[in-house]
Amino acid sequence: MTPGARIAAAIAVLDRILAGEPAEKALVNWARNSRFAGSGDRSAVRDHVFDALRRMRSASALGGGRWPEATSGRSLMLGVIRAQGGDEAALFNGQGHAPAAVSEDESPRNPEGLEALDCPDWLAPQLREALGPQFEVVMAALQSRAPVFLRVNLRLSDVDGARRILAAEEIETRPHPLSATALEVVSGAKKIARSEAYLNGVVELQDVASQAVVAALDLQDGQRVLDFCAGGGGKSLAMAALADLQIDAHDISYARMSDLPARAARARAEVTLKDTASLSGGYDLVLADAPCSGSGAWRRQPDARWRLDAAGLARLTALQAEVLSNASDQVAPGGRLAYATCSMLEAENGAQVAAFLAANPDYRLLRDLRLTPADGGDGFYMALLQRD
């Protein structure tokens, strides 16, 4: 596909997303119906679409539209090309499968204030409250692609050893100050999934903030640990690499854990899958990595920022309170409960923990951790609670 044809494809995908289709589904549907597209084309179209979703509001203005009511895939892509300083005349030239040439009524309008920061109006007060003086820096960081991070599996290598193995496969990395197990990928990210280091379990893909959260759990050899919202098991595996633990993984959706046994085998970790009925409590540590708005990870799931509304946030906070309460049923007397989200909103974080502590006087807060993309990785929150 020509560069212009890739832009036209991204415009078509964005139009479907604007019509309500989830981003991943719209991309998969496009790829299915575009057998002519090679892997380089699919990856380029995906990058265009995600670049546009990360700056939907500002890109719309720069493309001559106005989000949300007067916007289109075309105005979004035009705005992205303008924001990136691309050659719009070369890409929008109407030749072959490229989009039609730009008309006069598509002149750019300079975005201002919350529009320039790609912040939904209704969320601005909550984000300002949570981020304080970092509000603008963090919102600006969320407009760009997230760095790729690896977690070194300390059971199989040390950080220097892993770097050497990766470098031999032309994957250049550097350590990151947020976590002793993290490597930020400098180049060669597309080679990771087929690299020996990844296939042999020496490294896993995991954001640096998730790694910092697991390091802050103060894990001790011999502990019985329950990963209550295990999902794909990223945190279970990170915990298994840090201490000799007996780890049980649980999720309300058992099917979400289906990849975990193979991932654990690759990492030489032992993790036992549990369904809800087989949980019988008595854990030294229960981690509740709760479902959330994902506001700390909007760089990776950029359409979530635009889909979230007040009713959705209220549903999430009610679910989080339920998860926290159910997870606490599994904590042994004298044990610990860790609550985590990849959100930066206080309603999902500190307020949730404060309400739990008010209702459960046998718990006290040991420590909490608030990370934002200004720290390098995703935004993350973790509170570690001690039960009497």
Ligand SMILES: C[S@@+](CC[C@H](N)C(=O)[O-])C[C@H]1O[C@@H](n2cnc3c(N)ncnc32)[C@H](O)[C@@H]1O
């Ligand atoms: C943020 S994700 C977990 C990510 C995972 N810990 C990781 O590191 O890869 C939240 C998970 O919570 C699960 N979940 C949602 N409601 C739940 C509930 N009531 N009880 C337990 N798990 C729940 C979801 O299925 C989802 O997999």
